Amino acid sequence: MRILLVEDNRTLADGLASILRGSGYAVDLVADGTSAEAVAAAEIYDLVILDLNLPEMDGLDVLRAMRARQNRAAVMILTARGAPEERVRGLDLGADDYMIKPFDVSEFEARIRVLLRRHSGLRSSLVTYGAVTFDLTSRTFRGESGPIDIPAREVALLELLFLRAGKVVSKEAIMRSLTGFDEDLSANAIEQYVSRLRKRLNAHGLTVKTARGIGYYLERLATPA
Incomplete structure (x- = not known):
């Protein structure tokens, strides 16, 4: 399974990438919205983990561009923007999950498993x-x-x-x-x-x-x- 991690906080990004790679996933890491949009258009991913407060291009604009191209990768928004209207907007634009920082790592891993299972068309683990x-x-x-x-x-x-x-x-x-x-x-x-x-x-x-x-x-x- 291949994951694109879009996060501009380098410490957090490196930590999450290490956790994901330790679980056997292939992980690509980018730190700004413009790069995220370009990479998502050029490569095939099972899951995109997407921050919203990104340099150069907002995460919601990245998501909007992905879905406009019919990109079917599962998307988890991982952000500090937790207002109800932000969650609704993200989900309406095509996100599959919305998780607020700070977060529990075990829950984060569990949600990833659920998204990847759904992406593979599976009901059971x-x-x-x-x-x-x-x-x-x-x-x-x-x-x-x-x-x-x-x-x-x-x-x-x-x-x-x-x-x-x-x-x-x-x-x-x-x-x-x-x-x-x-x-x-x-x-x-x-x-x-x-x-x-x-x-x-x-x-x-x-x-x-x-x-x-x-x-x-x-x-x-x-x-x-």
Whole structure:
């Protein structure tokens, strides 16, 4: 999952980015409204976390521009502007959630999980495919015999494949979802992650198939390895 964080308070921005990356999300960080509007137009995000009091361009104008372009990313407004009329205006312009500073970090994380779950079209935080269940709250995978130990970057890749189980996910989509614009992920690195995931999943009746020249998809094995 890829998140755009728009916040001009550097200390707060770095802290939130660290929390989000620690949960396995790819995070891009910008500090002014003009940059936010440009980046949101050029890149694909699952979620935009948007301050309102921004240099150069107000956050509501950024939101208005996003929705005018039919940008369907989930948007959480995170701001000190808490007057009822401000909340109503933000929600009417297309925000999916509105959170007031100061805020509780645990609640912030919970709201992000809800928004990303809705963005993926899911009603429950538990998603099952074959004999494996993915818990979006803890971002963990579990087989019939117990938890499946998977490193963070591979968790992010498997989450992407899991939420689109049976459908091909392009290499470009994988790169966008797993990295921010200041990171680099090679095709060889993705192949290594896929290879390691296959070894971990085979015992649980799943595998990652290659759609040659396009990408990868998750599939059930006829007989578990």
